[in-house]
Amino acid sequence: MATHGSEPRVDVSTDPWTDAEGAGKEQGSAPEPLRQEVLFTPALRGDTARKVNKPNTVWQLTGAFAYEGETATGTAAVHYGLDADGVPHEGLVNPMIFADGFNYGESELGDLYAHLDAPYGADGKRLLSQLLAAGVDVILLGFKERHTHIQANAAVAVSAIRKAIADRQVGGAPLIVGGVSMGGLITRYALAWMENEGEDHESRIYLSYDSPHNGAWIPVALQQLAYFFESVPDPSGKPKQAELIRSAAAQQLLWAWVPNARDSGAVATWSEKRVRFLQDLKDIGWFPSKPGLRRIGVANGTGDGTSGPLLPDEQVFDWRSPGIARAVLRTQPAFGQDQEVVRMSALILGYRTSRTSEIPPLDGAPGGTLASYGMLADALGATIDERHRSGCFVPSVSAVALKYDPVTWDVDLTTSLNDLPPGRSELDAFHCDDTNSEHSLVTESLAEWILAELIG
Template sequence: MALRSEARVDVSLEAWTDPEGAAAPAGGAPDPLAPGVLFAPALRADTTRKVNKPNVVWQLTGAWAHEGKTATGTAAVYYGLEPDGTPHEGLVNPMVFADGFNFGESNLDDLYAHLNAPYGAEGRRLLGQLQAAGVDIVLLGFKERHTYIQANAGVAVSAIRKAIADRQPGGAPLIVGGVSMGGLITRYALARMENEGEEHETGTYLSYDSPHNGAWIPVALQQLAYFFESVPDPSGNPKQAELIRSPAAQQLLWAWVENARDSGAVATWSKLRRDFLQDLKDVGWFPSKPGMRRIGVANGTGDTIGGPVQPDEEVFDWTRPGLARAVLRTQPAFGQMQEVVRMSAVLLGYRTSRTSEIPPLDGAPGGTLASYGMLADALGATIDERHRSGCFVPSVSAVALKYDPVTWDVDLKTDLNNLPAGRSDLDAFCCDTTNSEHSLVTETLAEWILAALTD
């Protein structure tokens, strides 16, 4: 198997024509690619139920600065219940659970509703059941979800310290973790506290479809975002490229490109990701306090079965007549100089991007994101249903399988359900029975978490 450090993208700037010989667009200025940020997980708020209001809200400032950035955040505290059904009068059994990857400020009402959405035939609710079992839910959000992971980890440390200080005498050890990138933020926070000799009083670390070894947004989509970034957008909304270029995206994504023009090695392009991985190693990689459990769940399957997206297929051929055109393909399986996208627009020129030695991540087992579908809908492009959603967090990453997070010397279809002991950095994990939407609370994952935290 070729080393994934060889994975790269090469961009050519030559003009191109379609197979019938029709010229690429020429004319006035094109429309924006699509307003707003699309390539990010969407919370599924439950509109059928009144929003639960927190008992207490904490305003938090990061315990440290990173790269001159001191992050801030908010925690919403929802007390657990006594056996008679009355709420706790304070923190007894705190669970600090952090928000994940997106642009801008966390919305904790939506996060609560997303994590507490009904699942299964009986419509059970994860957070409601945890509260009924006496767990106090501390949902942690960030002012800038897109900033450095290390900076937001400072906010997580402040939340952990606050939970310890406010916990009633005789209270239980903390449960600390997060959904998506929130699991990375709290992983780093706990490991750094240990490395600096600070007691975090945590008994269980829990990650929910967290990209421990990296996440995947197709290189072609990143380059489309960059290519059309200069087109004026009167909406004033953040653009696709702003999320892709953010510190969090650079640290999170296994394959990242800086722009739509240059060529390079995608796994090592961003210094921020290299520095973050080194920082993790310097603080111990994972928290490892004796007696603490490290557990996690993956929205992807563990039985080697991937999604319906096949390598090297056309996703869409979109044209804004006379102005712009984009021909997009799914990620090919390794190979050399495999075309993934052709782009052209008036005043912007031409780009053809080709990748080498990148695995077929779109169809890998993992938590899914409708990246192709969201873009197609925004453009009005025709897309086959099976191309709408591809892998965002590969199962091998979500379960913290032990492999190099840069070279990615790993079989994406490793049988995780029968994994030998010691192959994961987690003590225990659960994969979903299907490749479900990234961060979605499913019956399989919710019941496993409930058993792990309340039995």
């Protein structure tokens, strides 16, 4: 077993336990069939039924290089900005490439546009609409497989940057390059890769939007539940939640990752893909650092250390389908040794009890939130308190690229970020939200700061 100061880990027992153990009463019954679709991804909040601006042109892109034998592909939707007379540009003048983030399958760029251009504030302003009106040419970059390796999709971003440079009109402005969520990591890698290759990316600003620079958090208990119930029949044929957790992108993105619901191990280094990704970033310079490039970012989490509503080691739900299955789920405890986080049982599947050691209480950390517990409860038909529905997905300390070890996470999650001394972040400037808002949500505080940075 783990001892104090050891690596964060999970330990799994298969010993049977009785229905008399644990707390709570029977809650609902197993849906027919149990919903198995991908759950733990950000919701796109814009009005996707609203008629959004159609792109002026669309680029079909192939990755500039292969990664582990894979050449990724993607699509870019190009929206021309307006000139001083309100007339759309006839080509690229002031290009901004903004990449899609973490999810499963192919990007839906129309939905992404609606999400990023959703109204914010009392007067209903829209972020993309204001950028276009200010003459910024918005290029939304999507990927055929958002769940594949970050390096592979970074190669698609390199191709997009090269095309923007080639298509930009003579005398046009340097590029703005960035992305939302994992899109910020993809473009960070792309820019750093180009610099390492001696290639000028001709960019003046790198912008990340709630990007998990040091890692994101999906509770290990939820990961294990996804694996445990994966074998439950589902005739829909949709991708299952476990497929997202098992994906290359999830392995590289998540600070704590487990490969199944059976084994015990060190969660911060279990995935060789994450270890390799961090080493690859170091090999190409960690962050792009071309002279004149301004690195900026925003966090959906607070910067004053205000935590979310989830407390450590609270019961989230006790769901039972009498005689068939049961799941007793708790929020992540604060460090400690052998702290129980989930019990699972089902006919044929058997029993699992998972305990964690030395894992910080990330569920309630300041950060961009995701309704992971709520989505799972809804899929199971379990009763859940509203306060337990959402927890931290991208901690603020990660979104602002605070300088700390991305493996050991030797950091105070409640660090006050609003008055940091210079040099504590990898970013030249950043802005945190007023509250712990939903991951990737465009809020008034974040949008107005971005507009001031990009167009003044």
